[in-house]
Amino acid sequence: MHRLPAKRWITSFLVVLAGAILLPGTSLMAKPATSSGKSPAGTPAKSASTQFVDGIAAVVNSNVITLQQVNTEVQAARQQLQHQNIPVPDEAALQKQVLQRMITQELQRQEADRMGIRVSEAQLAQAVQTIAGRNNLTDAQLKREIEKSGVSWDHYLDSLRTEVRMDMLRQRAVDGTITISDGEIDSYLKNQDRQAGRVPQQGGQQSAAPAQSGPQVLGIAQILVAVPEGATASEVDALRRKADGLLARIRSGADFAGVAAAASDGPQALEGGNLGVRPLDGWPDLFLKATQSLKAGEVGDVVRSANGFHILKVTAKGTPAAQQQARPAAPPTLSSPSPTPQQQGPMIVTQTHARHILIKINKVMTDQAAHDRIEQLRQRIINGESFEDLAKRYSDDASAPQGGDLGWLTPGETVPAFEKAMNALQIDQVSEPVRSQFGWHLIQVLERRNKDMGDEFRRMEARKILFERRIEPAYEEWLSKLRGHAFVDNRLDPESSSRRR
Numbered sequence: 140m141h142r143l144p145a146k147r148w149i150t151s152f153l154v155v156l157a158g159a160i161l162l163p164g165t166s167l168m169a170k171p172a173t174s175s176g177k178s179p180a181g182t183p184a185k186s187a188s189t190q191f192v193d194g195i196a197a198v199v200n201s202n203v204i205t206l207q208q209v210n211t212e213v214q215a216a217r218q219q220l221q222h223q224n225i226p227v228p229d230e231a232a233l234q235k236q237v238l239q240r241m242i243t244q245e246l247q248r249q250e251a252d253r254m255g256i257r258v259s260e261a262q263l264a265q266a267v268q269t270i271a272g273r274n275n276l277t278d279a280q281l282k283r284e285i286e287k288s289g290v291s292w293d294h295y296l297d298s299l300r301t302e303v304r305m306d307m308l309r310q311r312a313v314d315g316t317i318t319i320s321d322g323e324i325d326s327y328l329k330n331q332d333r334q335a336g337r338v339p340q341q342g343g344q345q346s347a348a349p350a351q352s353g354p355q356v357l358g359i360a361q362i363l364v365a366v367p368e369g370a371t372a373s374e375v376d377a378l379r380r381k382a383d384g385l386l387a388r389i390r391s392g393a394d395f396a397g398v399a400a401a402a403s404d405g406p407q408a409l410e411g412g413n414l415g416v417r418p419l420d421g422w423p424d425l426f427l428k429a430t431q432s433l434k435a436g437e438v439g440d441v442v443r444s445a446n447g448f449h450i451l452k453v454t455a456k457g458t459p460a461a462q463q464q465a466r467p468a469a470p471p472t473l474s475s476p477s478p479t480p481q482q483q484g485p486m487i488v489t490q491t492h493a494r495h496i497l498i499k500i501n502k503v504m505t506d507q508a509a510h511d512r513i514e515q516l517r518q519r520i521i522n523g524e525s526f527e528d529l530a531k532r533y534s535d536d537a538s539a540p541q542g543g544d545l546g547w548l549t550p551g552e553t554v555p556a557f558e559k560a561m562n563a564l565q566i567d568q569v570s571e572p573v574r575s576q577f578g579w580h581l582i583q584v585l586e587r588r589n590k591d592m593g594d595e596f597r598r599m600e601a602r603k604i605l606f607e608r609r610i611e612p613a614y615e616e617w618l619s620k621l622r623g624h625a626f627v628d629n630r631l632d633p634e635s636s637s638r639r640r
Contacts, residue, residue, distance in 0.1 A: 196238055198628040199245045204238065209631075212237045216409050218289075225411045226397030235632045236400065236408055242629065243406070244301070246621050251308045255501035258303045259574055263296065265556075266303050307576040309610075313617050319605045327601050358416035358435075358455030359426055362398060363405035365447040367637075368623040382441045382448035389438055395452050404447065416455045420604045423612055426451060446615045486593040488550055492585045493561055494543035496529060497536040499578040513572045513579040520569055526583050535578065543583075549592060549599065557582065 197204045213230075216237050220227045227233065271281040285295045364382040366375055385402055389395050396411025403412050419427065426449075429442045433453045442449050496516055498509040516533060520526050530543030538545055553561070560573040561582050570582040622637060629636045 196629075196631055197242055198626070199242055200249060200626050202245060202249070204241050204245060209234060209238050209241065212241060220400060220409065220411075223396075223411065225400055226394050228397070228401035231631075232401045238629065238631050239404070239635065240406070240409065242627055243618060243622070244305075246625055246627075247305055247308055247618075248301075250312070250621060251304055253502070254308065254311055255504070256304055256307050256311065256576075257500065257506055258300050258307070259506065261574060262303055262556075262576075263300050266299055267296075270299075309614055310576060313610065313614050314606075316617075317606055317609050317613055319602050319609075323605055324598050324601045327605060328597060331601075355419050355458065356416050356455065357419055357422060357427075357430065358453065359414045359422065359430060360395060360399065360412040360452045360454050361405055361407070361414055362395070362403040362412050362450040363408075363447050364402075364449075365404035365619065368619055379441070379448055382450060386438070386441055386450050389450070395438060412452075413454065421607050423608050425449075425612075444612065446612065446619060486591060486596050487589055488592045488596070489587055490547045490549055490590050490592075491561055491587050492547050493545050494526065494530060494541075494583050494585065495536070495538070495545060495557075496526070496534040496543050496581045497578050498533070498580075499535040504578075509579045510572055510574075513581055517569060517572065517581050520581070526569065526581075547588070549595070551599075 194206050195203055196206045196209045213233055216233060217227055228236065267278055267281065271278050274281065276284065282292050285292055362382075362385055364378050364385070366378055370378070385398055389398055396413070399405070399408055399412030402408075405412060407413055425442060425444055429439050429449070429451050430453050433439050433451075433456075435453050435456045438450065438452045442451065496513065498504065498513045498516075500506050500509050504512075512533075516529050519529060527542030527544075531539055533539075534543050536543065548558075548561070550558070552558075554575050554577075556573060556575045557580060560570050560580075561584060564570055564582065564584040566584055566586060568584060570580070573580040573582060625637065627635075627637045
C-alpha cells in the first residue's frame with residue numbers, strides 16, 4: 140500500500156469543556172434515515188406541518204427522512220444553540236437547516252455502506268479515550284460530564300460512532316486524491332526559512348526573526364453560500380446577491396453566529412459557523428489572504444472559492460494564551476491544528492522496516508470474514524509458509540507485489556493502530572490480527588535503525604501542513620459532487636432538491 144497516512148481525528152472528537160461537555164460533531168442524529176419511513180423514538184418539538192400528510196420530510200436516493208426525525212433533531216439543535224448563546228433561527232429556518240444537515244449525513248452514510256465502512260467497538264473505545272485524554276479526564280469522568288450536560292451516554296456514543304465512521308469515509312474517499320509535490324514542499328520551506336530569518340536576503344543581509352511570545356493562531360467563523368456543481372451564470376449571480384445580502388445584515392448589526400445558524404450552507408452552520416482556532420499554517424490560503432488585514436471581531440468582504448461564496452469573521456488572532464472565548468465552547472468540526480515545522484538540526488528517530496498483509500473490508504468481505512481470513516494466513520505463516528509469498532497472493536494492498544514490504548517507516552507515518560502494534564513487535568515477529576480503518580492486517584518487523592531525520596522530518600511536517608490546507612476544500616468539493624449525483628427530494632425546501640445525474 141502507499142504508506143499508511145497518519146490518522147487525523149477530526150476535531151469533532153476534541154470536545155471542549157466549558158462548564159459541560161457537548162456532543163461531538165455537527166449532529167445529534169443517532170439513527171439513519173429509513174426506507175420505510177419509520178421514525179426513531181422521541182417526542183417531536185412541534186407537530187409536523189399538516190401539508191406533509193405522509194410525514195416525509197425528504198427522500199434521499201431510496202431512503203426516507205421523516206418529519207418526526209427532523210423535529211427531534213430540531214429540538215436538540217435548539218438546545219445546543221441556546222447553550223452556546225447563539226440566536227435561534229425561526230422554526231421554519233431551523234427545520235430547513237437541520238434537514239439539510241441530515242440529508243448530507245444520510246448521503247455520507249449511504250456511501251459508507253457502499254464502501255463497507257464499519258466502526259468496531261475497539262475503535263469506538265479508542266475515540267472515547269482520545270477525547271478523555273485531550274480533556275485530561277478518565278473515561279469515567281468523561282461519562283459523568285456528558286450525562287451532567289443532559290445527554291445520555293448511549294446517545295453520545297451513537298453520535299461519536301457516526302463521527303468516527305465519517306472520518307474513516309473521508310480518509311478513504313478524499314485523502315488519497317490530494318497530492319503534494321516535492322516542489323511545493325521546497326517552496327513552503329523556503330518561505331518558512333525566509334520568515335524565520337534563516338535565509339540571506341538580497342545584499343547578503345540576514346533577516347531577523349520576528350519576536351513572538353508563542354505560536355501565532357487564527358480563529359475563523361464562516362457563512363457559506365454554496366454554489367452547486369453545474370450552476371448557470373444567472374444562478375451564480377443570484378447566489379452572490381444572497382451572500383451580499385447576508386453580509387449587509389451583519390454590517391447592520393445582526394449577530395454573525397445567528398445569521399450563520401439561519402442561512403449558512405456550511406457544515407458548521409448550527410455551531411454559528413465556528414471553524415475553530417488553529418495555527419496560521421492550518422488554514423487554506425484563501426482564508427489566510429481574506430483575513431490577513433482583519434482584527435479579532437471583524438468581518439471581511441465576500442470571497443469566492445470553488446465551493447461558493449464565503450463571509451469570514453476573525454474570532455481570534457495572536458497567541459493561544461491571549462484568546463478568550465466569547466461564547467461557551469462548541470465542538471469544533473474541522474481538523475486538528477496542524478503542526479509547525481521543526482527547526483533545523485539533528486533529530487534522531489527509530490525507524491522500522493516492516494511488511495504487512497492487508498485484507499480490506501467491503502460489501503463482499505465483512506469484518507468477521509476479513510478477520511477470519513487474516514487469522515488463517517497467520518496460522519499458515521506460523522506453520523512455516525512464507526510471509527512474502529502469502530502477501531503477494533492474498534494482500535489487498537498496493538504493496539502486495541513487493542511481498543507486503545513497506546520499506547523504512549518513520550514514527551507518525553502510519554495510522555495509530557498499525558504503529559502501536561508494529562512498535563510492540565520484536566524483529567521477525569508476526570503480529571496478531573490488527574484492525575485499522577483499512578481492514579485487517581498482519582505485520583512483521585524485519586529490522587530497526589536509528590537515523591538523523593532532521594531534514595526529512597521538516598519535509599514530512601511541511602507535507603502534513605500543506606495537506607491540511609487542502610483537505611477541507613477537497614472534502615467540501617467531494618460532498619458537493621456526492622449530492623450532485625444523488626436523488627434528493629427535499630419537501631421542506633423544494634428549491635434545494637436535486638435529481639441523480
